[in-house]
Amino acid sequence: MTRLTALVAAGIIASMATQAGAVDPDKPLTVPATVTIIAFDQLEATALALHPGSTLLDTDLDEAYGKYIYEVELQDLDGIEWDVELDALTGQVLKNHQDT
Known part of the structure; x- marks a missing residue:
């Protein structure tokens, strides 16, 4: 790979990470004051309703695009694990799939 190609590739990767809202795992995601998200307990209740009797293993708030x-x-x-993604602003279920 030439130096120019390597620099272009590095720039593209950095740009993608910025667009996807890459967050340092040691720092919590800060939501701007102008953004109102649904309460976490309501979002969790929505996810749990999709799989009655399930146990909550982990939750995470991310920003993407x-x-x-x-x-x-x-x-x-x-004993089957499920990944559920919800729009934190609307509560809409975006993904509901078995973890593989």
Whole structure:
């Protein structure tokens, strides 16, 4: 790879990380005061309603391309893990799939 190609590739990767709202894992995501997200307990209740009896394993709030996504990991009564993603502004379920 030439030096110019390496620099272009590094710039593209850095740009993508910025656009996707890459967050330092040691720092909590700061939501601007102008943004109102749904209460976490309501988002968790929505995810749990999709898989009754499930146990909440982990939750995470991320920003991707200007959207705030609340990610919920669940384990159902059969031991199957599920990943549920919700729009933190509207509560809409964006993804609901079995963790592989």
